[in-house]
Amino acid sequence: VTGPSLTEADLSALIAAIPTPAKEAEREAWARLDSLTKPPRSLGLLEELAARLATLQGTDRPAVARKAIVLMAGDHGVTAEGVSPYPSEVTAQMVANFVAGGAAINQLAKHAGASLVLVDVGVASDLPVHAGVIHARVAPGTANMAVGPAMTRAQALEAIGVGIDTVADLVADGVVLVGTGEMGIGNSTAAAAVVSALTGVDPAGVVGPGTGLDDAGVRHKAAVISRALAVNSPDATDALDVLAKVGGLEIAGLAGVVIGAASRGVPVVSDGYISGAATLAALRLAPAAAPWVFASHRSSEPGHRVVLEALGLRPVLELDMRLGEGTGAALAMELLDAACAMMSGMSTFEEAGVSGKES
């Protein structure tokens, strides 16, 4: 039982059911990689990605044919504090742009061979009913966290349930690799608040320009976050409390995507800073999900470094990107796919009749 009726007990049960990858599978993965016609480990991170996927899939011929990026959209009451150069209406306008195929993620998901799954988990503006959007709005945006909690605990839980349900449907459809993505004007402020609350790093150390603030804007954003943390006193040991008080509907939804994917034994590729905040919250709720998470890229948003260090993950790409939407996840999926093609398609030294190292 998930979705709108997800209880904390349900969530705990789901988390307890997250499978542990088999050590034996990892040994077999490296045995195959080291037998292929190349100097051992000469493909560096590409081999590590292949070995991880092989281990997670329990095979020495990994494949990630069916891929999907879950893009959660939500609005943020904290935009009332002037934390973004763009108006909130842009969230809904961009969802329409995603439906029409005109955004960066449309091009990059298509290029990666990934389907794009759009979820309205909390957009504030009217949005026409599109066949291309999963309408699962928990609330029309969050409340302004600078004056009170962004959400109730029940709303945060419901948003997590939306993510869990979305992934469940995708996995039932044969998807074997899930990426995260988001759209929400103001959400780099919420992400920074979540990261600050969960890591203890001062807001000034986790804020950045987002979609394009100047230095004064960034300082203002840090001050707003400090106020939100003071007003709400989120409990750092309770990630659900943090998500509810200073998070966002799409951030909670993506935390659900991470937990949902891991619980079904499906690897998940975390996008940039906002997705990273969601992944961090997910792994605080569900530490056992960690092996199932790949970091796609290191965003140029400064706080993403803090997130990746907290997650202990090395990103696949460093392209100074800061768009979100799942664009980094899409690009990283291409490398994960290439890693599988390499591992599954290459010949061994023995098969190819190639001499090994001289003793």
Place this chain on the structure above:
Amino acid sequence: VTGPSLTEADLSALIAAIPTPAKEAEREAWARLDSLTKPPRSLGLLEELAARLATLQGTDRPAVARKAIVLMAGDHGVTAEGVSPYPSEVTAQMVANFVAGGAAINQLAKHAGASLVLVDVGVASDLPVHAGVIHARVAPGTANMAVGPAMTRAQALEAIGVGIDTVADLVADGVVLVGTGEMGIGNSTAAAAVVSALTGVDPAGVVGPGTGLDDAGVRHKAAVISRALAVNSPDATDALDVLAKVGGLEIAGLAGVVIGAASRGVPVVSDGYISGAATLAALRLAPAAAPWVFASHRSSEPGHRVVLEALGLRPVLELDMRLGEGTGAALAMELLDAACAMMSGMSTFEEAGVSGKES
């Protein structure tokens, strides 16, 4: 007139004909990129790659549909000095593996949608006549540079001509993006010698484990290179002299690929360390080719950092790879292709009806 009969005068004429990308095209490229539905420059390096390709192609809708990786194979007399843990025969065995489709580059080129063009420009062992290999052997491997010049100046020029001719045929077939790749046991020693000679950096600063030397092996390799440089005294101001005396047939061939691509107005993606040495030599011969070169990745071979700094290029990827074959070029081609898809397929703010920044 190129190929076996390429003269130094022919090469100079070809170099003089390298086109200069239009500044106006660059301005138009950024104007389009900044009009697309994303915060300006929020896709970081991906936008820079798109802008460069757009500028080089003279369009604001760049595309790199037909791609090819030119893999040049050659052997090295310097292997007599014990600079590689693998026997020279592996070069020919790996060419057979490339023909059979079992190597890493087969999988990664296919994944990138690039054709793989195999060229025997100097393999020492017998190689069956394969329809899948361009047989353009200038010599059966180089001579041992530790005791005398690796090649004559005429041989180096001939190998460059092979690269130029190979690219000419590909461009005639509609290829619009060329990648470099190589196979040659011992060629990380030759590459390090070329880089040391051209940059003045001590051999110890540009050598590395190659396919898998230990520390003592790396020190021995540096000593062999020092000897080769002392014996041959290559002229750092004459890259053809450097290529001939301490280079390799496949390294000279790839220098020809770079010059040939630039002369026809086709961008070229340089692979790892050995390809980087070839690209460095090419740009010393033909500085005007620089705008046409993309650096694919930063190899874990330490000297590649020296090469990239000398070239002034930021690599697209950093995956700790050190295999060569064109594997880094293939992966980077996917990102270049994605950059084009982004730039050519996205909608503008105006087209999508999305609000811009608030004033």
